[in-house]
Amino acid sequence: MDLTQKILDLKKEKKAIILAHNYERPEVQDIADYTGDSIELSRKAMEEKDAEVIVFSAVDFMAESAAILNPQKKVLLPCTGARCPMAQMLTVDEIKRAKTLYPDAPVVVYVNTLAAAKAHSDICCTSANAVQVVQSLDAGTILFGPDRNLGEYVAEITGKKIISIPEWGFCPTHLLFQPEDIMILKIQHPDATVMVHPECSYETRKVADFIGSTSKMCKYAKESNSKKFIVGTENGIMHRLKKENPEKEFIIAYDGAICPNMKLTTLERIYTSLKEEKHLIKIPETVAKNARDALERMFEVKS
């Protein structure tokens, strides 16, 4: 029996669902029940009432969020080494330090944070809803972390003062996109539309026609009249974009934009994870409660 069939059989036996982020390997995306960005996957995890086990094919903070929102389900992360470096950049100490400097400013944390940081925030956001979350707050100054680029983008749109915590947070993969590479591609493909993620630098965002999260890029690619796109986000999204739009052409803005952490999940690891029910994500309820409140406040914001 091939590995895919073994996974499907185990999934049925354990009443499990597999969720995969848009940046996962193509074969992992193909075996998943749902593929999406962090907000889409968090919603799916909550909607799947009959599922007893959630295999979260992504990185640590996403599986943590699913475990926080679904305490009655077993949330498994197939590879414990799949850790997002950006999520490690915002510590609780950093939040506390910023709060002493700006006691009246609400703390908005990107979902790309560990549970302890979420627990010390007022509200979470994703790249898909960060603008709406910040707009929903009755404050002109916001503490925002850990991604400085996303914070800058939100400040540009909302006009609010964003204090980045830490000052330097970033996604190493999205910083690989350079405006010069995109300009060359634009010369080679003058009919192409440029879509980039808000985690890209200011200079890269400036040469884009569309800035959005991966879910927004997928929607935009589907609805746009354009037949060709230059894509500025992690390479894994190309699989979904091509699958959903076979008649359109997608060109990655930089071939090397691969998040090594997202690629650690393999079919073999999913199989072992399901079979041995490892690695189970457990968040202490003292931390989970506050983090859940911050995530639920985010879901209440219309986006």
Ligand code: SF4
């Ligand atoms: S793409 Fe960037 S933000 Fe996403 S998991 Fe990888 S390092 Fe973290």
